[in-house]
Amino acid sequence: MEARSPSRWGAQEWAAVAIFAAALAVPWATDDLLVHSIVNRVLIGAMAALSVFIMLRMDLLSFATPAFMALGGYAAVLLAMNGVTEVLLIVPASFLVPALVALPLGALVLRLRGVYFVLVTFVLTEILQLVLFMTPRLTGGADGLAGFPAPTLLGTELSDARSVLALAAAMALLAAAVTAALTAHFRQHFAAIEENEVLAESLGLVVWRYKAMGFVVAAGIAGMAGFSLGNMLLTVHPTSFGAQQAVDTIVYAIVGGRGSILGPVAGAALLVTASDFLGNQGQYAPGLFGLLLILVTLVARGGIAGAVAALARRRRAPRVAAAPAAAPGAARGGA
Amino acid sequence: MHEFLTAGIIGISLGAQYALLALGFTLIFGILGVINFAHGGFYALGGYVAYAAVSQAGLPFPLAVLVAVVATAALGALYERFLIERLVDDHLATMMLTLGLYLVISTSLLAVFGPQSPEFSFPVKGTLRAGTLYLPLENLVVLAVCAAAIGGLWLLIYRTDFGRALRALADDRRVAMTQGMRPGLLFPLAFGLATGLAGLTGALVTPILALSPSAGDPVLVTSFLTVILGGLGSIAGAVVAALIVGFVEAYASVYLGGSTGALILFVTVLVILLARPTGLFGREIRGA
Numbered sequence: 001m002e003a004r005s006p007s008r009w010g011a012q013e014w015a016a017v018a019i020f021a022a023a024l025a026v027p028w029a030t031d032d033l034l035v036h037s038i039v040n041r042v043l044i045g046a047m048a049a050l051s052v053f054i055m056l057r058m059d060l061l062s063f064a065t066p067a068f069m070a071l072g073g074y075a076a077v078l079l080a081m082n083g084v085t086e087v088l089l090i091v092p093a094s095f096l097v098p099a100l101v102a103l104p105l106g107a108l109v110l111r112l113r114g115v116y117f118v119l120v121t122f123v124l125t126e127i128l129q130l131v132l133f134m135t136p137r138l139t140g141g142a143d144g145l146a147g148f149p150a151p152t153l154l155g156t157e158l159s160d161a162r163s164v165l166a167l168a169a170a171m172a173l174l175a176a177a178v179t180a181a182l183t184a185h186f187r188q189h190f191a192a193i194e195e196n197e198v199l200a201e202s203l204g205l206v207v208w209r210y211k212a213m214g215f216v217v218a219a220g221i222a223g224m225a226g227f228s229l230g231n232m233l234l235t236v237h238p239t240s241f242g243a244q245q246a247v248d249t250i251v252y253a254i255v256g257g258r259g260s261i262l263g264p265v266a267g268a269a270l271l272v273t274a275s276d277f278l279g280n281q282g283q284y285a286p287g288l289f290g291l292l293l294i295l296v297t298l299v300a301r302g303g304i305a306g307a308v309a310a311l312a313r314r315r316r317a318p319r320v321a322a323a324p325a326a327a328p329g330a331a332r333g334g335a
Numbered sequence: 336m337h338e339f340l341t342a343g344i345i346g347i348s349l350g351a352q353y354a355l356l357a358l359g360f361t362l363i364f365g366i367l368g369v370i371n372f373a374h375g376g377f378y379a380l381g382g383y384v385a386y387a388a389v390s391q392a393g394l395p396f397p398l399a400v401l402v403a404v405v406a407t408a409a410l411g412a413l414y415e416r417f418l419i420e421r422l423v424d425d426h427l428a429t430m431m432l433t434l435g436l437y438l439v440i441s442t443s444l445l446a447v448f449g450p451q452s453p454e455f456s457f458p459v460k461g462t463l464r465a466g467t468l469y470l471p472l473e474n475l476v477v478l479a480v481c482a483a484a485i486g487g488l489w490l491l492i493y494r495t496d497f498g499r500a501l502r503a504l505a506d507d508r509r510v511a512m513t514q515g516m517r518p519g520l521l522f523p524l525a526f527g528l529a530t531g532l533a534g535l536t537g538a539l540v541t542p543i544l545a546l547s548p549s550a551g552d553p554v555l556v557t558s559f560l561t562v563i564l565g566g567l568g569s570i571a572g573a574v575v576a577a578l579i580v581g582f583v584e585a586y587a588s589v590y591l592g593g594s595t596g597a598l599i600l601f602v603t604v605l606v607i608l609l610a611r612p613t614g615l616f617g618r619e620i621r622g623a
Contacts, residue, residue: 115567118370119370119559120605120608120609130594243556290435291435
């Protein structure tokens with residue numbers, strides 16, 4: 001099966017990677033700190049949303065993203081506090097620690113499907129919150145960890161605004177490339193699991209293997225996002241990794257569109273920017289997110305990416321689009 | 336011993352209010368197969384409606400509670416009828432719809448009432464003395480109302496045609512429909528009943544605990560814990576599990592302190608989800 005699976009990247013995978021590659025140029029294109037801050041938060045949000053996206057490819061909705069973000073973030077910061085500041089070491093660590101935790105955890109939780117999986121991931125995030133609060137010696141407890149040394153690249157300190165953003169962009173680029181490689185390589189496997197897991201299994205697909213792989217990679221990407229968040233805020237703190245973050249991340253992925261890798265990127269870009277535009281009205285952002293979530297669920301199941309794809313199809317083939325036959329594709333999310 | 340008894344009374348009073356919340360949550364799941372992420376939102380909304388009815392309209396507290404129940408039940412029924420109903424069999428879609436509603440409700444409460452907790456206190460004050468034991472009257476009133484509501488719900492579900500119809504729909508929707516049950520009518524009613532229970536709990540309890548736009552967050556978590564413990568969709572299980580959660584919380588806060596009790600509950604729930612997703616007392620009601 002593997003030999004025949006086309007692991008070639010489509011236009012969307014290339015586009016996603018190109019977007020993050022372009023983000024690498026932002027720190028040098030402008031010195032505007034507001035732009036830096038927004039782009040940095042978009043990059044982190046997009047990474048976290050990519051983690052949710054991978055799980056959604058297998059029809060699993062995960063509230064555990066913040067838990068894995070916390071594992072990656074705390075692991076990287078603890079390394080830095082113990083003298084290991086080299087990004088070539090701590091970035092892989094922020095990926096590997098949550099990924100290694102996800103491997104045995106996956107063996108337990110991936111047997112669950114539908115709402116039970118949702119509930120168990122919700123519980124995992126709550127448990128990790130409690131564990132963080134209850135282990136003040138290791139994790140700083142309610143104070144979190146702050147004042148850790150800046151990461152270094154081959155001896156050069158990455159502490160100014162420009163290199164913080166560049167590091168965030170590089171990690172997001174890596175996350176997008178890994179997500180693209182995984183979801184493109186296993187496109188058909190994931191699609192079969194999403195469509196009908198029992199059928200896929202009965203046709204000989206070793207379902208748990210692909211689900212475990214997806215879960216582990218999703219955890220690792222979330223971990224990198226966690227480190228990126230800590231590096232931007234200069235602190236890792238339990239409140240950065242709670243249920244609220246799980247909800248935000250899910251909203252990015254769903255509103256952006258679960259059918260394409262561009263969806264979570266678009267969702268994070270749009271919603272992080274939108275909450276920034278609310279400025280000191282920022283406390284109302286959840287209401288906006290909620291309305292968009294309801295709207296997308298009711299009228300545009302493919303989210304922004306799905307709607308744009310449907311629009312593009314319609315422009316390319318105006319005659320077909322004139323017939324109502326184009327609608328079901330759009331409703332299913334296209335892509 | 337004294338401490339033990341006092342904690343026990345707090346536990347049973349917590350358990351009763353958790354039971355009301357969990358019953359609504361489990362009804363919605365059992366009958367519609369929907370996880371209601373907005374459950375905490377209806378709790379907070381119930382609290383604020385009662386608060387507004389008392390402070391703005393000058394209604395007496397019992398009437399204000401009634402207004403809160405009607406308002407939350409109506410909103411729940413309408414939301415089910417016009418939005419959830421369309422996608423009721425798509426578990427991801429219904430979760431997104433209820434999650435979206437929760438965000439909208441809590442943000443609306445924030446916009447209307449502001450972030451500060453309003454001055455909203457329980458009208459009955461004082462303590463009842465039994466031997467060396469002091470019982471806060473407000474807790475006893477809440478306990479009595481919760482017990483009455485649970486009893487009423489039990490009669491409704493197990494002793495009326497409406498309840499029989501709901502249970503039939505929960506058992507097997509297709510067979511129930513061929514027998515003439517009308518989900519188009521019964522689903523909104525069941526949803527409204529459940530959100531009304533959340534509203535009732537909010538109106539009763541927030542004057543004692545605290546009222547804030549995000550008061551629903553911990554409620555959702557507790558409802559999750561309780562219904563998983565009791566078995567998703569199981570009515571008797573929800574009540575027993577709610578009492579367990581109430582007692583564990585009360586005793587852990589006295590004897591263990593901090594978050595140990597919560598951690599024990601969460602880990603128990605995690606183990607139950609993994610080993611026995613039907614809960615401690617439940618049977619498989621619905622293979623979601």
